Amino acid sequence: MTDAEKTIREYTGAKIRIMEVCGTHTHEIFRHGIRKLLPENIELITGPGCPVCVTPVDFIDEALWLAERGITVTTFGDLVRVPGSEKNLAAARSTGAKVKIVYSPLDAVAYAAENPCEQVVFLSVGFETTVPAACLAVEHAKKAGLKNFSLLTANKTMPEAYGVLAGSAEAFLYPGHVSVITGTSLYETLKQRGISGVVAGFAAEEIIRAISVIVENFKKGEPFFENCYPNVVKAEGNPAAVRVIERTMTACDSEWRGLGIIPKSGLKLNETYEAFDARLKFEMPEIKGRANPACRCGEVLRGDCRPYDCPLFGKLCNTENPVGACMVSSEGACSAYFKYGIGK
Numbered sequence: 001m002t003d004a005e006k007t008i009r010e011y012t013g014a015k016i017r018i019m020e021v022c023g024t025h026t027h028e029i030f031r032h033g034i035r036k037l038l039p040e041n042i043e044l045i046t047g048p049g050c051p052v053c054v055t056p057v058d059f060i061d062e063a064l065w066l067a068e069r070g071i072t073v074t075t076f077g078d079l080v081r082v083p084g085s086e087k088n089l090a091a092a093r094s095t096g097a098k099v100k101i102v103y104s105p106l107d108a109v110a111y112a113a114e115n116p117c118e119q120v121v122f123l124s125v126g127f128e129t130t131v132p133a134a135c136l137a138v139e140h141a142k143k144a145g146l147k148n149f150s151l152l153t154a155n156k157t158m159p160e161a162y163g164v165l166a167g168s169a170e171a172f173l174y175p176g177h178v179s180v181i182t183g184t185s186l187y188e189t190l191k192q193r194g195i196s197g198v199v200a201g202f203a204a205e206e207i208i209r210a211i212s213v214i215v216e217n218f219k220k221g222e223p224f225f226e227n228c229y230p231n232v233v234k235a236e237g238n239p240a241a242v243r244v245i246e247r248t249m250t251a252c253d254s255e256w257r258g259l260g261i262i263p264k265s266g267l268k269l270n271e272t273y274e275a276f277d278a279r280l281k282f283e284m285p286e287i288k289g290r291a292n293p294a295c296r297c298g299e300v301l302r303g304d305c306r307p308y309d310c311p312l313f314g315k316l317c318n319t320e321n322p323v324g325a326c327m328v329s330s331e332g333a334c335s336a337y338f339k340y341g342i343g344k
């Protein structure tokens with residue numbers, strides 16, 4: 001047994017709830033069987049770190065609104081299966097809408113350049129890790145003089161969400177990928193606000209060590225932050241990625257599935273690039289979606305319930321027929337519990 005495992009197994013103090021913010025952490029924790037190491041008083045709960053899961057029904061309905069008007073919607077694969085109020089993008093495609101899977105925002109720009117008779121919209125969702133690629137795509141489209149490319153944005157940034165989630169857990173397992181871009185100063189600021197956590201890598205031993213660091217620090221009774229992924233995550237983050245976001249986007253209020261509207265937690269195109277904002281370009285009306293009332297994704301994303309507490313889990317809702325976003329995405333909590341047989 002390693003020292004880190006010993007620290008975890010021998011912990012007998014007050015209950016520690018640790019929220020793994022990143023969906024990749026959730027899957028790796030299951031894959032490596034790390035939950036089996038934990039005593040009863042250490043609980044891992046899943047958080048809102050999957051971009052597909054936190055994208056609300058409104059956004060899917062907006063994408064459907066575009067697709068049903070003959071506009072070509074380009075997107076990463078997962079989003080086409082996320083239910084809107086009435087249907088998903090895959091269903092719209094089966095009845096003739098142009099919904100095209102791409103592997104990068106630049107692929108969508110290339111498609112727009114090759115098809116000047118089509119209006120092409122890229123669905124830009126994701127956190128600080130993926131938004132720089134969408135920003136570069138818009139810069140590229142502007143330089144190329146493309147008039148038929150735009151973004152429908154639902155990009156989100158994590159710092160404000162931590163404040164909203166602070167009461168859900170004693171400490172966060174901060175997402176390694178996002179931290180590579182943002183750097184670590186925001187976590188020092190959160191520590192000043194009494195919010196604790198550690199940045200963790202994705203290998204089993206890195207996650208176990210990060211949990212042990214949380215346990216050791218929690219015992220001291222003070223807010224804490226430690227970077228347990230120092231070879232990859234630097235204090236200054238990735239300045240080039242931050243700069244491209246700053247050149248093209250500006251902060252905005254954003255709606256998160258399960259968390260509601262969080263002020264200044266989103267990114268939209270700034271004035272220089274507003275010609276590439278699909279909502280403005282196509283004079284989209286305000287669209288309000290209706291989530292399936294039986295689906296408990298919102299509570300799962302807040303850490304208020306486990307996927308198997310949802311009455312649809314594993315029955316009406318499974319990875320072949322997902323009823324909610326958390327079962328669609330490969331990073332989603334429900335898909336992780338389903339895939340690894342938890343709760344059965």
Ligand code: SF4
Nearest residue numbers: 296297310317324334
């Ligand atoms: S099991 Fe399905 S319906 Fe229930 S919360 Fe998860 S995704 Fe939503």
